[in-house]
Amino acid sequence: MYDKICRNCGTYLSDYYRTGMLGCPHCYTAFRPEIAKTLKKIQKSAHHEGKIPTLDPVGKELCEEYKRLLSEKEAAVMESRFSDVKRISGELIDLKAELERRGLL
Numbered sequence: 001m002y003d004k005i006c007r008n009c010g011t012y013l014s015d016y017y018r019t020g021m022l023g024c025p026h027c028y029t030a031f032r033p034e035i036a037k038t039l040k041k042i043q044k045s046a047h048h049e050g051k052i053p054t055l056d057p058v059g060k061e062l063c064e065e066y067k068r069l070l071s072e073k074e075a076a077v078m079e080s081r082f083s084d085v086k087r088i089s090g091e092l093i094d095l096k097a098e099l100e101r102r103g104l105l
């Protein structure tokens with residue numbers, strides 16, 4: 001069976017599908033395309049049922065990742081690592097858009 005693994009914490013993509021939980025912030029990057037698809041599905045069903053999911057483990061992980069990237073960017077700015085700043089800024093834009101769509105930011 002096709003599966004992906006997060007090399008940082010050893011969480012499989014199938015684990016994520018099963019539990020809806022990411023093992024670590026790196027999982028978000030490793031499984032980004034699959035998470036985006038799942039989020040779309042959740043948004044559709046939430047809209048269909050007319051309720052906002054309040055228990056949202058994925059959203060919580062995304063918030064954590066956003067905070068982590070913000071401090072990482074700050075560190076990169078302080079150390080004048082401009083290529084890192086640029087890369088992290090790009091990730092933050094994606095993440096911010098997703099958090100805003102989920103009403104978490």
Ligand SMILES: [Zn+2]
Nearest residue numbers: 006009024027
């Ligand atoms: Zn992980």
